[in-house]
Amino acid sequence: MATLATLAGILLACGLVAGVLAGLLGVGGGIIMVPILYFVFGALDSVDPSVRMHMAVGTSLAAMVPTSIRSAMAHHRKGSVDMALFRRWLPGLLAGVLAGVVFAAWADGPALMGVFAVFAMAVALHMLFGRPEWRLAETLPGVGTQRCMAIAISGVSVMMGIGGGTFTVPTLTLFGYPIHRAVGTAAAVGVLIAIPGAVGFILGGLGAAGRPPGSLGYASLVGAAVLIPATVVAAPWGADLAHRLHPLWLRRAFALFLGATGLRMAFSLIGG
Template identity: 55%
Template sequence: MFGIEDPTTLVLWALAMVTVGAFAGLIAGLLGVGGGIVIVPALYIVLTAVNIDELIRMHVAVGTSLAIIIPTSIISARSHYKRGSVDVPLLKQWGPPLLGGVVVGAFVASLVSGLVLSAIFATIAILVSANMLRGDKGWRAGEALPGQPARGAIAAFIGMISTMMGIGGGTLSVPILTAYSWPIRRAVGTAAAIGVIIAIPGATGFLISGLGADGRPPFTVGYINLIGVALIVPTTMLLAPYGAKLAHTMAPGRLQAAFAIFLGLTALRMWYDVANAMM
């Protein structure tokens, strides 16, 4: 039972959310991932601890994450834009297919179980982490992005999977852009802006699809928990600019390694939860 009326539970919840928000804000600015790669597994663990039904647990984590990363992505994108690391022409090209992918992803997520969403999150994170850890030996697809319609298909894929994972797009767009020879800092900055395009319609989709769902924790609208949003957003907004500043002082190789290591640890934790649920 979600003991929202218990003061001790509220204090512990608040401390957990503030900690998650601080870390997510730094990650958002540093890696251009919108913080979702931190927020989703963290919320999933908290929701598990308070015995929220596993059938909707991941949906609440993903929906809440998408709502949380809206302001974080905006601040991170602005910080990177001021430093000239956002590829505006690419954003204009990718905008429509990204939105199409988000719509499809939100619809599919409303139909599948939370276990499926967890498996998707963990699988993609492991693949991306393994590739990024290879550094300069990582997968290379070419010297430039392909032409249409392949370029649009890549954007739609990023939008769909990112929505189902509850992330801002950096988890996929950063390694894809670097595979096509994008400089890592420009890829990270552009990913922050992509997060804005994904998070707003994605959160709206989870809000609508969760209306009337049974077993949700108190103060949850659709699949968006307002307590999580209220506690995490301020700290992510405060610390995202510092993460973006740090990104421009780190060596590109270290930035890429940090991104890969964090993804790998997150993926292992999520697969642990999936394995337990299958037993």
Template identity: 50%
Template sequence: MGDITLVEMGGLVLGLLLTGVLAGILAGLLGVGGGIVVVPVLFYVFALLDIDPALRMHLAVGTSLAIIVPTSLRSARSHYHAGTVDTGLLRDLGPALLAGVVLGIVLSAVVSGRFLTAVFAIMAVLVAINMARSSGPPKITGTPPAGALRHGIGTFIGSVSTMMGIGGGTLSVPILDALGYPIRRSIGTAAAIGTIISVPGAVGFVWAGWGADSLPPFSLGYVSLLGLAVIAPLTVLCAPFGVRLAMTMDTTHLKRAFAVFLFLTALSMLYSVLNG
């Protein structure tokens, strides 16, 4: 990006402020994970600021993972005290989740930004389709899987979530629900999964981007410290406002509208990959 001007710095801060407000309100209003909002918004904010296209998605993903750390810790603690975290399932999935996170970090360190963008966009299309459904995901089985299949699921959730820059909830809740886990247990356990993914994931993206050229100011590897400082507190502050809005309106149509927005955003990202 070179030497940043005062105007560019102001634009960056404004974009980060709007990202934090939007992510917080939508998280409270629709119950969506912040990462699914933060990553595409940051991707386009970085594009508007003419940050190197090779770095945009890596920065968006790494910054999102860092932002998720405090919120996932707080959420996991609340769910644990409420008794909705399945600690047995977490012990079983933990090693596979961590292995998936490591795999996701290593892949992210070597693949192009276009590849990371494609991964996010394709998975975001699937998330949008699931959100637009009037019911939850179709049930695959009424009996939760065990053994190698369970570990494979953990590795998949860990690796893909890391490469997308999202916490565990976006993928793990619908997957666990489809596999026969009670929804309240799925949500509570997903909060803890978010911590397992975000903490090593954020550290990994700092490592992966260490010494990279053309990083924007105040970056630590592929984590924008400015983005972390601005967005993280705003998501926490604005989420309760979204919750209050949700209590006064029917969010079904809003959720579907967000699903359409996410679907179109994902298609736009795919278009940028194919025509970049």
């Protein structure tokens, strides 16, 4: 079994990388935290395999709360958060989070891993091979359709333990949104996913067997305590970097991290 110091060091490094990604891509850092947490929990004999993925998702969402807030504030100061769109999406975002938490509480670990792998790789392929000029339309659809999109984005995101940027960014760019404004708005969306999502996983895991010591529901307080300071410190670094990079490099960075983590989870699932 890995030593506590080694695991803490891995989580600290994970938090720094996740924080930079939160600011850079508006993804809340969960796209990195979930797979790393999954394998870290796998190194602990005290964590039952049946709750390993639930713990990874719940801990990621808990750690994302301050990170997402810090990232959203940094983007808001730069004027890249579309508050009018955020308010339109709010009812759908909350409904999707509720549906995702209910499904996650019912689903087993492999089902959550499958959700993570499939959607992560699908979006990565779009961001890697899609062309900037590709559009579904030049403007967003009506309010009702937008709220349905918000439900789908937040529902899948909370099941994956990731920020809404993973799906908000490509969705908005397909409707003609500039990438930097999409990233900033996605950071705000991530706040509305992380807070109720974390609460849902905490409540859903109360009394569950096989959790590691120091857990509150499906959230590891020890893991979150290591991740949160690192992600909060590093998030503004990513936000500053996002406004210096060419949009093409943002898309490539997004695809690289998304595809790599999705493949890793898929291989783990196939290998049993």
